[in-house]
Amino acid sequence: MAKEEDFNTPTDRRLTTLLAQAGNRHDSATGAISVPIYQTASFGHPALGQSTGFDYSRTSNPTRLALEETLAAADGGHRGFAFASGLAAIDSVLRLFAPGERLVVTEDLYGGTFRLFEKLYRPLGIEPVYADTSDVGAVRAALADPRVRGLFVESPTNPLLKIADLRALAALARERGALTIVDNTFLTPCLQRPLEQGADLVVYSATKYLAGHNDVVAGAVVTRTPELSERLGFLQNAAGGILGPQDAWLTLRGLKTLALRVERQQANALSVAEWLCRHPHVRRVYFPGLPGHPGRDILLREKGGWGGMIAFETDEAARIPGILSGVRVFLFAESLGGVESLITYPAVQTHADIDAATRQRLGINDRLLRLSIGIEHEQDLIRDLEGVL
């Protein structure tokens, strides 16, 4: 468990304060504490050839900009970009690549990203090469292919929570001239800052922890360099998969409590994971905060945390329907990262797009359940699971 002193590194202290005041002091005209929702498509020009800095909301909108500046600052990046969904954000990043180029991709990938690669990008000639990104050697071997121009890593992975050594992988990719992209949805900048470990781009489903209330669909990209910002800015404006002002404002509102939520979720998750480990009907628990988890030392080295996601295997598949219909505090629903705890059945929900043989090989079997731990009281969560197990 990351102790308070680990959490309060100088950077985190800066982050806590930054998040609490996210978007404040943006409206100098009125002094309004909360950034206004600029529900506007276009902006008037003071005179011919002059601009207020805002012309058309697809290009830039003041509400979205307040969110984008917060995202960039939180990850220590050059610029942030807000998109209509996490997949719209990932899609924009993949547009940086050209036909004939390959990307090394985490093998137990989020089903939606997998579908994007397989159904949309592979037919265009941009090929994913799947690798176990928790194995540095496997990634090194995959990067040897000269056609590889990018490395797309999810860490922790979904749903089995394998941890990648981002610092080592980013260094390898840089040697090969490949861009490193990290999907940091599970840990957020509070617990993992990939750009500081050498990655070039960070992507998020902001629907999850960043917005944090299961009430908005949003995505984000943060870039490390001005050159990448220029390219992403072009893609965001040209392809237009932007986030609207109301949703941008809600995401910004969510970010204000991100540090608190994540801290509580992580503490609750550790208690639930430890309890699951002791339960006779639980065969295996996947949680990077447990001693013995192979990724724990990497997270500790980077002064990060383990987050609020847990996967576990029950002893028999017949138990699953009763668990899913019997939970009272947990909500049986897809998605994750909200204030409320959710339970998901990966084999039929999030990972249905991955073929059965691959699922089996990865360990996503029909006895596996995934928990997204919320900020409820941990004893209520444990009691709920006790009742159905």
Add this chain to the structure above:
Amino acid sequence: MNDRTRLIHSGRDRDPYTGASSIPVYQVSTFDQPDPEHLGRYDYARSDNPTREALEHTVAALEGGARGLAFASGMAATSSALLLFQAGDHLVVGRDIYGGTYRVLTTLFKRWGLDATFVDSTDPDNIRGAITPQTRGLFVETPANPLLQITDLRATAEIARAHNLLAITDNTFMTPYLQRPLDLGFDVVVHSATKFLGGHSDVIAGVAATREEALGRRLKAIQNGFGAILGPQDSWLVLRGIKTLAVRLEAQQRAAGELARWLQARPEVRRVCYPGLDAHPGHATHMAQARGGGAVISFELADGPAAVAFMKRVTLPLVAVSLGGVESILSYPATMSHAAMPREERLSRGITDGLVRLSVGLESVDDLTADLSAALAGV
């Protein structure tokens, strides 16, 4: 169920039709009626709106009341509660209640024949001594604004019961997470939900909760009749704010305690008012009725010029009216909350020109002390 869990799962936190994990914003005025002779559960959104109802249900659950009601502002909630009385009735009211409540009592309600006597409610004998044969209710606020004096809620409720009075309290500074007046014998709790409940300085709202269903029905009739309801979008935002109430308040309260002790040690600070401090005169009473000192501190600098210079030099807290948000807010009672009060009256109550009020947000305590330290050094 633990309070922390109840904030997330009040029972109306899911849409019954689609299963959506967030209750929809029912931006609607009226509802189609399949049977013109027997109207459905919802007929007109002033009377009942499913989004507002989800918030009202949550407020009732949190306060441990029979009924919750949501209003367009904290003052709409307070004024609606005061409409429970009739012309000719008399109220005993805490002297240090919120200025807006003082204003409606001394102007609007006074004109309608509702009479109020203001007493220092920190001593229950003062309340007892002000009761007349016409007295029908008590209205107190604890901690009071801005000096955070403490009123004994149990003792006050006891007086109300003995004299058959309706006991009302404004629980804005504490929220039900830290203090539950209905459990201590009060009949009605009102809030400015703009503050800690909404919590993000981005919505104006009020709520009320009643201990008993019959009283709840009367207040509901006032809400429907006068119509100062909370709109669906704002209801939804307050509900969203409430989900993080526990984590926010715990962090803010912890930070406020650290800051209060830090301020006590500063030579530029003459006194610190915070009920979480052992030295606070109401500390023992407060800790017997609340789960902590809360997140608002007042402190006094040498004089008016020192306070003004300090407020001009701080960079991290916003200088503004209001409190309870995720961002720290510094207020100057002399020109803000208590500007309408004659100076002599204000000074006699201890609200000096050197007094500033700090609502502690979620920023890091180290950043806040660094900022306050730099600003204090210059005064």
